[in-house]
Amino acid sequence: MVSRGKQQEEEAAAGWEGEKEGEIDYVFKVVVVGDSAVGKTQLLGRFAKDEFFLDSKSTIGVEFQTRTLTLHRKQVKAQIWDTAGQERYRAVTSAYYRGALGAMVVYDVTRRATFDHVTRWVEELRAHADGSTVVALVGNKADAAAHRREVPADEAARFAEEQGLFFSEASALTGDNVERAFLALLEEVFAVVSRRALELDEARRTRSSGVSDGGEVLSLRGTTVDLHDPIMETSAMKKTASSQCSCS
Numbered sequence: 359m360v361s362r363g364k365q366q367e368e369e370a371a372a373g374w375e376g377e378k379e380g381e382i383d384y385v386f387k388v389v390v391v392g393d394s395a396v397g398k399t400q401l402l403g404r405f406a407k408d409e410f411f412l413d414s415k416s417t418i419g420v421e422f423q424t425r426t427l428t429l430h431r432k433q434v435k436a437q438i439w440d441t442a443g444q445e446r447y448r449a450v451t452s453a454y455y456r457g458a459l460g461a462m463v464v465y466d467v468t469r470r471a472t473f474d475h476v477t478r479w480v481e482e483l484r485a486h487a488d489g490s491t492v493v494a495l496v497g498n499k500a501d502a503a504a505h506r507r508e509v510p511a512d513e514a515a516r517f518a519e520e521q522g523l524f525f526s527e528a529s530a531l532t533g534d535n536v537e538r539a540f541l542a543l544l545e546e547v548f549a550v551v552s553r554r555a556l557e558l559d560e561a562r563r564t565r566s567s568g569v570s571d572g573g574e575v576l577s578l579r580g581t582t583v584d585l586h587d588p589i590m591e592t593s594a595m596k597k598t599a600s601s602q603c604s605c606s
């Protein structure tokens with residue numbers, strides 16, 4: 359039998375908010391990272407408020423914006439965190455990543471160095487975020503690619519596939535693909551959270567029937583999100599089972 363307190367903790371860990379926030383079924387924390395001036399804040403502004411500012415200032419510290427949307431008939435509040443790409447303005451790393459169910463690593467398609475640093479950002483994510491955090495790679499400023507492209511889309515897509523990341527190019531300026539990139543990420547987070555909720559149910563049932571469940575097991579298989587857009591790649595993310603699974 360699971361105590362009510364324990365049950366709530368497990369539900370919170372799975373991203374499930376139940377009835378606590380009124381209409382909201384889930385709150386998904388998503389973090390955005392990448393070098394300075396790649397357009398993280400503008401991507402966020404475009405998704406959360408459909409806004410864009412050409413003269414945006416470097417972010418100092420940490421900010422977040424939210425947008426509530428309906429996914430699979432559930433009210434999902436996406437809480438998207440944004441921090442400075444510049445090292446000297448960045449907030450304490452582990453606190454920033456804690457509890458993130460999704461992450462977006464952004465580079466600028468017109469600046470090669472920002473793509474070369476993606477590996478570092480992914481390493482930092484893997485070091486600080488939960489192993490099951492869904493990660494998307496976004497090449498921003500696609501509007502400027504025709505004249506100033508420094509990162510070929512197929513190279514970035516290949517890299518993303520190797521790393522098990524979602525990939526898309528986008529433009530915060532025109533809005534192209536911004537919605538799709540965030541929605542693909544949130545859809546995958548939703549799939550992960552639903553799966554966890556099922557596993558928790560299963561574990562509870564097993565516990566109440568007196569059989570040991572052998573600990574939490576999470577196995578992610580990427581869901582296919584049909585975006586009708588060839589540039590959006592959907593890759594599978596896999597986390598190997600950290601312990602034995604008693605569920606089928």
Ligand SMILES: Nc1nc2c(ncn2[C@@H]2O[C@H](COP(=O)(O)OP(=O)(O)OP(=O)(O)O)[C@@H](O)[C@H]2O)c(=O)[nH]1
Pocket residue numbers: 392393394395396397398399400401411412413414415416417418441442443444498499500501502528529530531532
């Ligand atoms: N052409 C173009 N410019 C963009 C786009 N997105 C952002 N910018 C511009 O790029 C600059 C930096 O954008 P920000 O969103 O502030 O960059 P950031 O990644 O948040 O930077 P830090 O806060 O310093 O880490 C601004 O001048 C934006 O107007 C885009 O899609 N296309």
Ligand SMILES: [Mg+2]
Pocket residue numbers: 398399400415416417440441442443
């Ligand atoms: Mg910023």
